Amino acid sequence: MAATIRPDPVLIQAVIAGALSFAHLHDLAEAAGQSGWKGWAYPVSVDLLLVAAWRRLRSARRDRSAWTWFVTALAASLGANIATAGLLDLHQVPAWLRILVAGWPALAFLGGTLLVHSPTTPAPTEPATEEPDAPEVTVQRTDDPARAPELAPAPEPAPAPVKPATAAPVVPAALLDHARKLADAHQAATGSPMPADTLSARLGLPAETTRAITSQLQLA
Structure with missing residues (x-):
């Protein structure tokens, strides 16, 4: 199945505008004394510098150098289109315009070189947020004797209470x-005690009293 070609109005408009601007630049350059292939090279130089500056602005919108060369190329293209609208006599071009046209190649070369070799500032990237580490959980298995928790020592038995000594009976x-x-x-x-x-x-006394008497007799 053959593909159908549909004309794009935007593309057609861009081609027409580019051709007219190209012709105006050529006419101005030729009127300023740049004849032959030189007159055709001027429009190419202006348009290429404009496109190069625009491409640089797309990647670095805060680049002052790109904005400078973009405005310069736009002013050159717009000025040439206005000058060829009948406001300027192309048969008697003033000297200052001849100087500008003659110095344009060096200016365009400098602008193109700076745009190509200038470093591009990368867009700032957001710092990656570090996720907090998960807390470590220690699991102790009671079925593993090597990892079983130690048992607390059994409490020592309390000492038996000491009965107070009974006072010896008074004899x-x-x-x-x-x-x-x-x-x-x-x-x-x-012959024996x-x-x-x-x-x-013999005394008919309790054992405690008898022991008290015996101890006192032995001490005496």
Whole structure:
């Protein structure tokens, strides 16, 4: 199936405008003494500088150098179109215009060189936001004896309470003298000290009282 060609009105308008501007620049250059191929080279130089500056502005809109050469090329193109509208006698071109036309190649060469070799400032990039690190979670398994938590030591048993010592019974002096006489008589008869049980039986006293008497007799 053959493709149908549809004319683009915008493209047609651009071609017509470019051709007219090209012709006006050529006529002005030829009237300023640039004949032959030189007259045709001037429109190409102006338009190329204008396109190069515009392309540079698309990538760096804040580039002052690109804006300077864009305005310069636009002024040259617009001035040539206005000059050929009958406001200027092309048969008697003034000297200042001849100077401008003659110096244009050097100016265009300088502008093109600066546009090509000037560094392009990259657009500022937003700093990447660092995500906070996830907190580390330590998991302890109770089924693994190597990682099982240590058991707290068992509390030490409390010491048994100490019973207070009972005070020794007070032995009267008369009872102590009587017990001493019995002990002396027993030792004299048997040759050995009287046992505490025997003394307790002779005196008919409780065991605690008898022990108290025995201890006092031994100390004496």
